[in-house]
Amino acid sequence: MSLRRGFEEDELRARVSRAQTLMNAQGIAAMLLTREPDVRYFTGFLTRFWESPSRPWFLVLPAMGDPIAVIPTIGEKLMAKTWLTDIRTWVSPDPVDDGVSLLADTLREVAGFDGRIGVPSGPETHLRMPLHSFAALQVLIAPLEITRAEGIMRTLRCIKSDAEISKISHACDIAGRAFSRVHEIAREGVSLEEVFRRFQMLCLEEGADWVPYLAGGAGPMGYDDVISPAGPEPLMAGDVLMLDTGLVWDGYFCDFDRNYAIGTPAPEAEAAHAQLVEAAHAGLEAAKPGMRASDLWQVLADICGVDESFGRLGHGLGMQLTEGLSLSYDCDDVLRAGMVITLEPGVQLPGGGIMVHEENVVIRPTGAEAITGFAKPKLPEL
């Protein structure tokens, strides 16, 4: 718990500088950012208040100079604790003009008469402001034009700094301790609903700031899917129980899972688990800078005996539960040092069920380094 929260101003400034290099290469005079992770990436502004959809928040990143926050007054004091000095506010929600004219003035100021305004528009992005406000903004800033900036934020965010890796790794440690205590909360007769509730409590007790994500499943020959909420059905002898958590420490996620057996598992489930763990180890051995994500997918898919219809077998993570590249047959992204990714092999079991397993690794210059304590082949029995 002695790990420092937040980031040094130098690191945040360096992120801005790298963004500006990419913006200049694309002829973008200013970037308009509207989503929580993008705003936080440059400012360090961390709050759970984004849970409320009622107010838009804007960060304007000029091609030269410091970012400008254009935000609701309710965020002014917290934003003033970041390194930003230019903070412009309005009382939001405003049913007539919810920050749009203030934002338009700011964009005109930094983009001049003919600059192009970039808005992230590629995979995993969206515009977090009402479409009617976006239309009004475009009228107000004309003849300035908004252009789709693809890849700038993704390129920046996919490579993690040492400070970021420490936070993700710390989140992994917390979840690892919680996983090692599942025997305290799960056994035959306890409902999956109760296990979910108690597992989140374990994550918090072990040091999580909060637990935005928990999924799981249970069944004798694997589970139906990996996204369903927990139900009231009790765990039964012979079930395989899977818990997959994305908990957060200082704004950074881990994302991995563990499988358990309730009593003695079916031989097929035991074999599947060993196969999944083997695949994760093979991924750890194989992953290195320069490798294509699709080639790493192939390593996992071959061992698991699945094809592209199974879906991806891993992905990047960091400020979001999933972000960046996909380990899938058609992802040409290349692994680079500083990426943090999940290895998430999956197998089909007889009868239609599946089993999945997930570990987190950092890509280092010479290969991959585990930041989760890789699971053993044998299913832990509860």
Added chain:
Amino acid sequence: MSLRRGFEEDELRARVSRAQTLMNAQGIAAMLLTREPDVRYFTGFLTRFWESPSRPWFLVLPAMGDPIAVIPTIGEKLMAKTWLTDIRTWVSPDPVDDGVSLLADTLREVAGFDGRIGVPSGPETHLRMPLHSFAALQVLIAPLEITRAEGIMRTLRCIKSDAEISKISHACDIAGRAFSRVHEIAREGVSLEEVFRRFQMLCLEEGADWVPYLAGGAGPMGYDDVISPAGPEPLMAGDVLMLDTGLVWDGYFCDFDRNYAIGTPAPEAEAAHAQLVEAAHAGLEAAKPGMRASDLWQVLADICGVDESFGRLGHGLGMQLTEGLSLSYDCDDVLRAGMVITLEPGVQLPGGGIMVHEENVVIRPTGAEAITGFAKPKLPEL
């Protein structure tokens, strides 16, 4: 805990039918929904998997007939458990065509050659898909046009059914029990960070499915703001501690707070708390169908001695932490039976701090009904 999860199919169908009436009145052939609460509102599709930004999800609601889900394969089995029968899937994420052509085909099928496609675009909405995909979609469906549908989802969702009110009320009960146990976790010398962690554990132990939102603050003369994350500073004698939680049960939020004193509070803080509680009671007495939100704001603002620069003093809630009307000086929305709102008075204290207080009420035909156990005027001492 005997409250039933989910909704009867009849209720979900009735929601569709009401939406279609509004769509027909606006000449909309199909609605395209992309956000979690909007998709869930008609389908009952509940999963925490939306935490991952990597895949778009679509619901197409035709002006006549049942909704069509156009979703990633990873959600197929769970969506098949809802009442929907027309479920179309693709393996997502797809770097080239992430559901766009499948969605375009579906929209053309239901909207014919000249129908207008409505997309929610008013306050609190956004389009949860990449802008590059949205642009590609518009090209594919031409000459069909996408129009901004303002108010349809808001009009529908702001009036809660009895089943929805039961879920919100159940969430309030859970939080109420957690608030009554704060003496177990907070005292002089304990850090706010630790209190936040332990309070989330109490919420889970008392029955929350998860705790998406927790904010708070502490200080001898109120707190700086109400959105900051907790820090490592210990609570001190004389501090006022405020905890504000949005916990979820079966997909529905409560949103209220409680203030406590660490030892003996300053007389100003004690007086401020009494004033806040008085304001909440005045709001409970005054609120009734037909009243404008701005008039209810005035009732609270007068007692608290604040003006419009303080921000809103309450809001709707339900499937989201905040949704629907605002209790603010310029919100003309009218209270209607079936709305669930927060009363959230706030006061300024000498020295620049603030104190806030929040309760949840349902608007009934004859007036407001409390669903949180209203706080007493005297600050509970820990």
